Amino acid sequence: MILRFLPILIITSLTACVKDSSKLTMIRRPYIQNVWADSASILWKTNIQTDKCHVMYGINQVNTDKVGKTFKNPDGTFTHTVTLNGLQQGQRYKYTVYNDNIMLDNSELNFIDAQRTDTSVGFNFLAFGDVGRNPYEDGFPQVTSSQILALPKHPDFITALGDIVYPLGESSKYDDYLFGPFAYTFSNIPFYPALGNHDWGVNPELNFCMEWKLPGNEHYYSYDYQNAHFITLDSKDGDFFDYAAQKTWLINDLQQAQGHYDWIIVSLHHPGRSCTYKSNEANVVALYPIFAQYNVDFVLNGHAHTYERLQPYDGNGNVLEQYRTDIHHYPDIPNGFISITAGGGGVLQPNWTPGDCAGDLTAVRYHKGHFMQFEIKGKKLTAKAYDVQSGLPFDEFEMQK
Ligand SMILES: [Fe+2]
Numbered sequence: 001m002i003l004r005f006l007p008i009l010i011i012t013s014l015t016a017c018v019k020d021s022s023k024l025t026m027i028r029r030p031y032i033q034n035v036w037a038d039s040a041s042i043l044w045k046t047n048i049q050t051d052k053c054h055v056m057y058g059i060n061q062v063n064t065d066k067v068g069k070t071f072k073n074p075d076g077t078f079t080h081t082v083t084l085n086g087l088q089q090g091q092r093y094k095y096t097v098y099n100d101n102i103m104l105d106n107s108e109l110n111f112i113d114a115q116r117t118d119t120s121v122g123f124n125f126l127a128f129g130d131v132g133r134n135p136y137e138d139g140f141p142q143v144t145s146s147q148i149l150a151l152p153k154h155p156d157f158i159t160a161l162g163d164i165v166y167p168l169g170e171s172s173k174y175d176d177y178l179f180g181p182f183a184y185t186f187s188n189i190p191f192y193p194a195l196g197n198h199d200w201g202v203n204p205e206l207n208f209c210m211e212w213k214l215p216g217n218e219h220y221y222s223y224d225y226q227n228a229h230f231i232t233l234d235s236k237d238g239d240f241f242d243y244a245a246q247k248t249w250l251i252n253d254l255q256q257a258q259g260h261y262d263w264i265i266v267s268l269h270h271p272g273r274s275c276t277y278k279s280n281e282a283n284v285v286a287l288y289p290i291f292a293q294y295n296v297d298f299v300l301n302g303h304a305h306t307y308e309r310l311q312p313y314d315g316n317g318n319v320l321e322q323y324r325t326d327i328h329h330y331p332d333i334p335n336g337f338i339s340i341t342a343g344g345g346g347v348l349q350p351n352w353t354p355g356d357c358a359g360d361l362t363a364v365r366y367h368k369g370h371f372m373q374f375e376i377k378g379k380k381l382t383a384k385a386y387d388v389q390s391g392l393p394f395d396e397f398e399m400q401k
Helices: 004-012 141-147 172-177 245-256 288-293
Strands: 026-033 039-045 053-058 063-069 069-072 076-085 091-098 101-104 111-113 122-126 157-160 192-193 221-225 228-232 262-267 298-301 307-310 329-331 336-342 360-366 371-377 380-387 394-401
Touching: 026 101, 026 262, 026 371, 039 101, 063 076, 063 394, 069 298, 076 091, 076 221, 111 371, 111 380, 122 336, 157 245, 192 228, 192 360, 228 245, 245 288, 360 394
Parallel strands: 122 157, 157 192, 228 262, 262 298, 298 336, 329 394
Antiparallel strands: 026 039, 039 076, 053 063, 053 091, 069 076, 091 101, 091 111, 122 371, 221 228, 307 336, 307 360, 371 380, 380 394
């Protein structure tokens, strides 16, 4: 439980990060976005506008200067964005952020790992949802962040499964509930969030979309890492943002991906069929035939604040019985996929115990705060679910194609 309170110190220290004798204050530490093999973006926030923002960066020495752009937020603060180009794949770049000639931040945890393109080397990513909850009440985003920093293998990115910031997704809560707790995580691990129902409590265009620099239209988008294709959807309140257009985009995206990747992974907030305390979402179930037809391997969701790994099922949501015998070692599953609820990234549903489930749908279920780590190396995928209190894995499985 000590871990639970550690990053609260980080939150409070951020607001006091004044450099030099000016009134310039960094109110959000740098965070990285859109990290590809040859480019990456670095963002941070200050209280006042300056003539220029820039980053010094390099592999061994931070000796290359890149100037960025600044925009004013609705609350009067300023976000600075610097995009680095011409990076070398697989290299680690250190960086230091400046406003004018004032160095604001040069932490050892400011670094970017440009994507590695060699599939024999592999990569790993994290997945969890329901994270930006008040750390002074029932939330524990700071515990999750601390355990991520303690992982033996540094994650290449995070796909986040919606309900990014409670209670309404408002920008005014982002620093206390998310960026503060993840201050030293987001400066070296890019975070690609899906929108959840709580992120739709206010207008996402004026809140969620102002906080991130994401691919596509920032509601639904896709990106690649090595031999894997990642898709993030916006399921809004279960009824989906612009459902018809999003579905058309999804089908087109999946059609273009066919034959080019060994792995296809979908992230969204709402479960389809599941055994949690949340309802099945018909609009997600309606996408199952598309996932099955176009070789999606995993569908990851949040919403229910618990962990539930389902049996592989087909495009109709029926369990594929032949995979029940070994729930820790899977071959390729043609025309089927594995759906996982990983909604305990920052809050756990109180006073609830996983119970029996119609159709014996679940392979594994645990009620504890968690995040998942997937490692892909060529045609082998290994996944672990970590308990955020102990820092130890409590579920593990692999798939070999
Ligand atoms: Fe939710």
